[in-house]
Amino acid sequence: MRGLQVPWATARGVLRNLAPESRLIAWVGAMTACFASDPATWLGLSAMALTVVMVELLAFTPARVLLKPAILAAVVLGPVFVLTPWTSPVAPEGVVPILSHVVAPWRVFVRGLCVVVLTTQVISTLSRSDFRDALSRLPLPSLVGAIVQQVLFQVESQAAEVRRIGLALQARGATSSVRNRLRVGFGLPRIWLGRLVFRAQRSAMAMEARGFTGEPMAFVRHDWRAADVFCLLGAVVWSAGAAWLRWRGAA
Numbered sequence: 001m002r003g004l005q006v007p008w009a010t011a012r013g014v015l016r017n018l019a020p021e022s023r024l025i026a027w028v029g030a031m032t033a034c035f036a037s038d039p040a041t042w043l044g045l046s047a048m049a050l051t052v053v054m055v056e057l058l059a060f061t062p063a064r065v066l067l068k069p070a071i072l073a074a075v076v077l078g079p080v081f082v083l084t085p086w087t088s089p090v091a092p093e094g095v096v097p098i099l100s101h102v103v104a105p106w107r108v109f110v111r112g113l114c115v116v117v118l119t120t121q122v123i124s125t126l127s128r129s130d131f132r133d134a135l136s137r138l139p140l141p142s143l144v145g146a147i148v149q150q151v152l153f154q155v156e157s158q159a160a161e162v163r164r165i166g167l168a169l170q171a172r173g174a175t176s177s178v179r180n181r182l183r184v185g186f187g188l189p190r191i192w193l194g195r196l197v198f199r200a201q202r203s204a205m206a207m208e209a210r211g212f213t214g215e216p217m218a219f220v221r222h223d224w225r226a227a228d229v230f231c232l233l234g235a236v237v238w239s240a241g242a243a244w245l246r247w248r249g250a251a
Contacts (some may be wrong), residue, residue, distance in 0.1 A: 006156050008131075011124035013060030014227075020126060020134035022228040027122040029235025030055050031115065033242035039110035040095040040103045047242055048110065052117055061124040066117065073116035074109075081105045154196075161195060 009016075015023055033051050038044035056066075084102050099106050126134070131152075135145035 006152055007061070007065045007120060007124045009124070009127040010065045011059045011061045011121070013058050013125070015055075015058040015060075015122075015125045015231075017227065018231055019137075019224055019228050020130040021137045022224070022231050023122055023125050023130075024134045024138065026055070026058075026231050026235045027118060029239045030118050030122075032239035034114040034118065035111060036239065036242040036246045038095075038246060039107055040099050042096060043245065045096070045110070047245070048114055051238070051242075052114060052121075055118060055121045059121045059125050061121045065124055066120055069116050069120050070113065073113050077109045077112045080108050157199070 015026070018026075030051050034048050037047040037051075039048055081102060084105055095103055123131070132149060135148060136142075138145075
């Protein structure tokens with residue numbers, strides 16, 4: 001569960017100097033380029049790898065922050081190769097020969113891994129307030145922004161809850177056998193539900209006491225600069241180029 005920690009504001013690259021909404025737009029462009037590329041071809045795989053490397057050079061996310069969710073994603077997505085016997089035995093034209101029998105699982109695995117890595121890189125350039133500010137400035141329904149924020153908040157809170165439970169079990173001399181792990185795993189949802197309800201009630205009372213009316217909070221304003229416009233144009237050109245190569249059948 002440690003790989004589920006949201007690495008807020010851990011990056012040290014130039015991407016942190018852009019407006020928060022520019023960073024999210026850059027993330028959308030990078031994701032579009034990765035999904036438009038075919039990882040089963042040399043050119044598509046190279047384009048995806050180059051996209052990840054470019055974002056890393058701009059974000060400069062620490063390796064220890066990037067490796068944890070990447071390893072977790074690889075472990076979670078690895079079993080998709082079990083579906084290989086049920087995929088098409090005929091390899092599409094232009095794929096890497098070594099991947100001819102695992103084209104479909106390989107695409108799912110690489111694209112899923114890219115989603116996790118790119119999301120970690122961009123999130124690491126944002127603080128919680130930056131993320132909230134970016135969602136409020138983008139042309140998104142307020143309900144969508146609230147849901148996205150709640151998903152990230154619940155991931156953080158539940159991961160922290162699991163770590164506290166694990167430390168408490170270790171302090172009480174619990175062993176890490178397979179049987180005990182299964183018992184803890186099946187018991188966690190019941191513990192989570194009660195704590196979630198309690199935390200929600202406590203948060204609601206605190207918000208009411210502070211006069212919260214549901215209106216968006218104002219954070220520090222980030223005006224767009226030439227670097228933000230350049231980032232936006234770069235994201236559009238890069239994603240459009242990847243889509244064009246895929247349409248031409250090259251990637």
